[in-house]
Amino acid sequence: MRxxxxxxxxxxxxxxxxxxxxxxxxxxxxxxxxxxxxxxxxGRGYRDGDNLTLVPPHGGQGERIRVQLVEAESARVRAGxxxxxxxxxxxxxxxxxxxxxxxVAIMDGAAQEIAETSGGRWVGVCHYIPHxxxxxxxxxxxxxxxxxxxxPSWRSA
Amino acid sequence: MATRSPTHQRAHLPTCVHDGxxxxxxxxxxxxxxxxxTVHGLPGEIAGRPDATTRIRHKPPYRGAxxxxxxIAFPPQRNLEYHPSMTSNLAQPRRPTRSVTLxxxxxxxxxxxxxxxxxxxxxxxxxGNAHCSVTADYPHESSxxxxxxxxxxxxxxxxxxxxxxxxxxLHRFANGKWVDVDVAAPRVVSPVTPNEKYTHQAxxxxxxxxxxxxxGAGRGSGVYGGNPAKSADWTYSAERTVECx
Numbered sequence: 440m441r442x443x444x445x446x447x448x449x450x451x452x453x454x455x456x457x458x459x460x461x462x463x464x465x466x467x468x469x470x471x472x473x474x475x476x477x478x479x480x481x482g483r484g485y486r487d488g489d490n491l492t493l494v495p496p497h498g499g500q501g502e503r504i505r506v507q508l509v510e511a512e513s514a515r516v517r518a519g520x521x522x523x524x525x526x527x528x529x530x531x532x533x534x535x536x537x538x539x540x541x542x543v544a545i546m547d548g549a550a551q552e553i554a555e556t557s558g559g560r561w562v563g564v565c566h567y568i569p570h571x572x573x574x575x576x577x578x579x580x581x582x583x584x585x586x587x588x589x590x591p592s593w594r595s596a
Numbered sequence: 597m598a599t600r601s602p603t604h605q606r607a608h609l610p611t612c613v614h615d616g617x618x619x620x621x622x623x624x625x626x627x628x629x630x631x632x633x634t635v636h637g638l639p640g641e642i643a644g645r646p647d648a649t650t651r652i653r654h655k656p657p658y659r660g661a662x663x664x665x666x667x668i669a670f671p672p673q674r675n676l677e678y679h680p681s682m683t684s685n686l687a688q689p690r691r692p693t694r695s696v697t698l699x700x701x702x703x704x705x706x707x708x709x710x711x712x713x714x715x716x717x718x719x720x721x722x723x724g725n726a727h728c729s730v731t732a733d734y735p736h737e738s739s740x741x742x743x744x745x746x747x748x749x750x751x752x753x754x755x756x757x758x759x760x761x762x763x764x765x766l767h768r769f770a771n772g773k774w775v776d777v778d779v780a781a782p783r784v785v786s787p788v789t790p791n792e793k794y795t796h797q798a799x800x801x802x803x804x805x806x807x808x809x810x811x812g813a814g815r816g817s818g819v820y821g822g823n824p825a826k827s828a829d830w831t832y833s834a835e836r837t838v839e840c841x
Contacts, residue, residue, distance in 0.1 A: 440724045440725065440726070440820060440821035440823065441724075441725045441726070441820070441823065441825070442725070442726045442727070442728070442757060442818055442819070442820035442821075442823060442824075442825035443725070443726075443727050443728070443825060444727075444728045444729075444730055444815070444816045444817070444818075444825060444826060444827040444828070445727060445728070445729055445730070446729070446730055446731075446831040447729035447730055447731035447750070447752070447831070448729075448731065449731075449833070449834060455736040455737070455739055456736060456738060456739045456740065456746065457739050458739060458740060489740060507740075507741065508740050509738050509740040509741045509744070509746075510738050510739045510740040510741070510746070511739070512795065513738075513740075513746070513748075513797065515741070525746075525797055525799060527795045527797075529793075534792065534793075535785075535789075535792050535793060535794050535795070565781065572785060573759075573760075573783065573784045573785035573786050574784045574786075575781075575783065575784075576781050577781055
């Protein structure tokens, strides 16, 4: 059982991420799905074209999440102080689409913001989001000198 | 505060703006000896001091977490050079000047720009072996968010493997050499489904009307049956000139 990594054929994708009606429809589905996830936790979702804002439950519990359609298969997710990631989604369910799991993980309080320190000084920030299909950001075990802030779960409201 | 000498050059970094004004602005200076990063308006809760102004001095050799964060925390990096002795094992930006420039020279002769090797075939084909192919799309301006140049990397594996990490970076040809303008934090996937296309990307901002030559690069690493493996080198996309609208 051996594993090897090889260069694939040169990409011939020249679509430049154009958003055709198929991707538009998929984006609408994802917005509906994430809005339902927000509402299920007592929050709300507002869509304005390419932008979806997910508002945590009343009382300031949790973090507001902003999702912006960037292009076909890609969206930008922002939350808290440091989370600003490009996530991907596919046209069909069942394929690799971490966008929804990542946003749900943030709602569930799985996301961590990490401040790296050195000699007592703050040197930078990063984030770590474990989710069903893997993780995003810097695995925390590789950051021995750090301050970690876990984003609160929307369910704690 | 670092002493500035005539040899210091102010790196042309974009202002890092984050919701809430967390890390704006950022300045870096370089002279081959010192990189200083100044961050204003840090949130007190995370920095341990409200609205602190923090100055960080990195001295070569850049190692470990400080190196990684210099690379990850404030992307994109423009005109920032890295000491060859950087030893970060994660999101390690290597200095591209030698190998990539050499590649450019060689490939330019045959008209291929930064285009890397493509169409590789798996080695050691046999039952039970797994192969992952790494493809880098050529960069383009984001159609949905003008002002960003995006380079995507795709990895497809033939078998169910334990875990996969994808690295992606974006190169730009500037001042006669290829430089990293973004090195994305690695994407980790576990487990990995056969024949599923896993995507990662690097991106960098570009101003309206700005024109540049870019190429994307990707590589993978993973574990299969307890055995780790990784790409022998980066896989490069074709070079492409992007003019941001």
